[in-house]
Every structure is written in structure tokens, then in C-alpha cells.
Amino acid sequence: MNNTPIFHYPVFLNLKDRPVLVIGGGVVATRKIQTLLQSGAKLTVISPELTPKLIDLGKQHRINIRQRSYRHGDLRGFFLIFTATDHVTVNQAVADEAKKAGICINVADHSAPGDFIVPAMFSEKDFTVAVSTHAQNPALAAATRDRLQNIVKINNAPGNNKMKSDKIMNLGRLQTEIATLKKKGKKVIFTNGCFDLIHVGHVRYLTEARSLGDVLIVAVNSDASVRKIKGEKRPIVSQAQRLEVLSAFWFIDYLILFSGHTPKRLITTLTPDILVKGGDWALDQIVGREHVEAHGGKVVRIKMVKNASTSSLIDRVLARFQQ
Numbered sequence: 001m002n003n004t005p006i007f008h009y010p011v012f013l014n015l016k017d018r019p020v021l022v023i024g025g026g027v028v029a030t031r032k033i034q035t036l037l038q039s040g041a042k043l044t045v046i047s048p049e050l051t052p053k054l055i056d057l058g059k060q061h062r063i064n065i066r067q068r069s070y071r072h073g074d075l076r077g078f079f080l081i082f083t084a085t086d087h088v089t090v091n092q093a094v095a096d097e098a099k100k101a102g103i104c105i106n107v108a109d110h111s112a113p114g115d116f117i118v119p120a121m122f123s124e125k126d127f128t129v130a131v132s133t134h135a136q137n138p139a140l141a142a143a144t145r146d147r148l149q150n151i152v153k154i155n156n157a158p159g160n161n162k163m164k165s166d167k168i169m170n171l172g173r174l175q176t177e178i179a180t181l182k183k184k185g186k187k188v189i190f191t192n193g194c195f196d197l198i199h200v201g202h203v204r205y206l207t208e209a210r211s212l213g214d215v216l217i218v219a220v221n222s223d224a225s226v227r228k229i230k231g232e233k234r235p236i237v238s239q240a241q242r243l244e245v246l247s248a249f250w251f252i253d254y255l256i257l258f259s260g261h262t263p264k265r266l267i268t269t270l271t272p273d274i275l276v277k278g279g280d281w282a283l284d285q286i287v288g289r290e291h292v293e294a295h296g297g298k299v300v301r302i303k304m305v306k307n308a309s310t311s312s313l314i315d316r317v318l319a320r321f322q323q
Contacts, residue, residue, distance in 0.1 A: 201308030
């Protein structure tokens with residue numbers, strides 16, 4: 001017996017106005033039908049039982065429903081077949097008829113041989129991404145799709161086409177921007193820090209923070225604020241240069257400088273949906289937590305990268321060059 005995985009040839013089909021048959025009326029069939037409708041296919045559904053969504057689509061005349069069990073001969077005249085029932089014998093019978101008729105078929109649970117598989121996919125604006133593991137690991141395909149979709153959303157998010165200087169705002173202007181974005185349903189993330197010598201810990205932290213929503217605001221401690229927190233020898237990099245470096249990162253949408261010991265005033269004014277801090281912070285020590293949670297938001301702590309900090313960088317440089 002040959003256990004070599006089948007290589008599936010990737011292709012995008014034009015199904016506009018093509019007759020497509022879906023056998024099955026459950027959750028899996030409904031999910032397939034909703035995607036197929038986006039392609040413009042003329043859909044017929046055969047199933048004795050239907051989800052409320054399919055019944056509603058039938059009432060809207062968006063799909064043709066035959067509310068009964070599959071019968072031999074039902075496939076006649078269709079360009080493409082999908083079978084998504086819970087019955088192995090039905091799926092096998094449909095697959096056998098499709099093979100004899102020369103019609104390509106997809107069997108959702110692979111309980112019978114099919115001619116093609118449906119990849120994990122998503123569409124954003126003018127392009128579609130499809131991921132397949134050739135039916136060997138659907139969970140991995142779905143996870144890869146989700147990761148790619150998140151990257152695409154981040155790159156297409158509000159603010160990523162702005163000039164670097166446009167990201168740096170005062171509180172009044174930023175408050176107006178955020179109010180507009182919230183009305184559009186955008187999820188706003190807020191975090192803060194000194195960001196003195198930028199390192200991998202900063203990049204991973206900010207990238208993960210950005211993945212939690214749609215818009216990332218980074219509040220940066222002023223030089224005077226850093227000195228109060230870190231001591232007179234800090235910061236190494238001036239506030240103007242720190243803001244310029246951070247503004248070059250695509251995962252940051254807005255930057256604001258603050259001079260206080262904490263960003264409490266910014267948080268209470270902007271009321272972000274998600275407040276992000278490092279995993280080394282205790283929840284009861286996170287400034288602004290109560291305000292954010294009282295307004296329906298949440299606090300997320302992100303695990304820090306071990307030995308990645310401005311202080312450790314300074315220590316390593318001194319140790320190496322003082323020898």
C-alpha cells in the first residue's frame with residue numbers, strides 16, 4: 001500500500017454563475033456555503049435538516065433548497081459537488097456517483113475519496129491567501145492562515161501608511177483620532193515605556209501587543225521622566241531620537257510623549273480597549289487597570305524576553321569594553 005501523501009495542485013476557480021451542489025445542511029455545510037456564495041456560484045443544497053442560517057438564505061432566495069435526503073441522480077447538471085453529511089454511506093454514494101459522472105467532488109470529512117480539498121483561506125481587499133498541508137494537518141494549515149491573516153491586518157491597519165512624523169501626536173489630536181477609530185469599531189491597544197536602547201525584547205513585545213487589536217498607541221517617557229525612574233545617567237538616547245526610531249516601526253500606529261511618572265492621565269483620557277504591560281508587572285500594580293476594566297476593556301501582560309533590556313545591554317557593553 002502506498003502511503004505517500006497526495007500532492008494537490010493549487011488552483012483558484014471562477015465559479016460565477018456555475019451550478020454547484022452541496023449535500024448536507026449542518027454546520028460544516030453552512031460554512032462552505034457562506035464561502036461559496038462569495039464566489040457567485042449558483043448554489044443548491046440537499047439535506048433533510050438545515051441550520052437556521054441555511055433556512056434564512058433559502059428565504060432570501062440566495063440558495064436553492066431541496067429539503068430531503070440525497071438520491072442517486074441528484075448530481076446531474078452540476079459543475080462541482082461538495083458533500084458534508086455525517087453519514088459515511090451517503091458520502092461514499094455521492095462520491096461514487098460523482099466519479100462515474102466525471103464531476104469533481106469534495107468530501108468534507110475525507111470519509112470517501114474526493115478529487116480536491118478546500119484549503120484554509122482568507123481574503124483581504126484585492127487578494128486571497130490559501131494554505132494547505134495536503135489534508136495531512138488541517139490544524140496546522142488553519143493556524144498558519146490565522147497567523148498570516150493577522151500580519152495582513154496589521155500591515156493594512158490605519159496608520160501604517162502615515163509618514164513617520166504623523167504618528168507622533170499631542171494628547172488633543174490623538175484623542176480625536178482615537179474617538180474616530182473607535183466609532184469605526186477599531187480595537188485600541190495602549191502601552192508605555194522608556195524604549196531607550198531598542199532591542200529584540202522591545203520588538204517582540206510591541207509586535208505581540210499590536211496583534212491584540214487594530215491600533216497600537218505607544219506612550220514614551222520623556223527624558224526628564226526617564227531620569228526620575230532610571231537615574232541621572234539615563235536615558236542614553238534622547239526623547240526626540242527615541243520617538244523617531246519607534247515611528248519607523250510598522251507595528252506602531254501612534255506615539256505620544258509624556259513627562260509624568262506614570263501614563264495615568266493618558267489612559268483615563270484615551271480609554272483604550274486593551275492595556276498592555278510586561279509580564280513582570282503584578283496586576284494590582286498596573287496603572288490604569290481599574291479605569292480600563294471599568295469601561296469594558298482588559299489588561300494583558302506579555303512575557304518578557306529573558307536578558308533583553310537596556311540595562312543588560314549597557315552592562316554587557318561596559319563589561320566587554322572595559323577589559
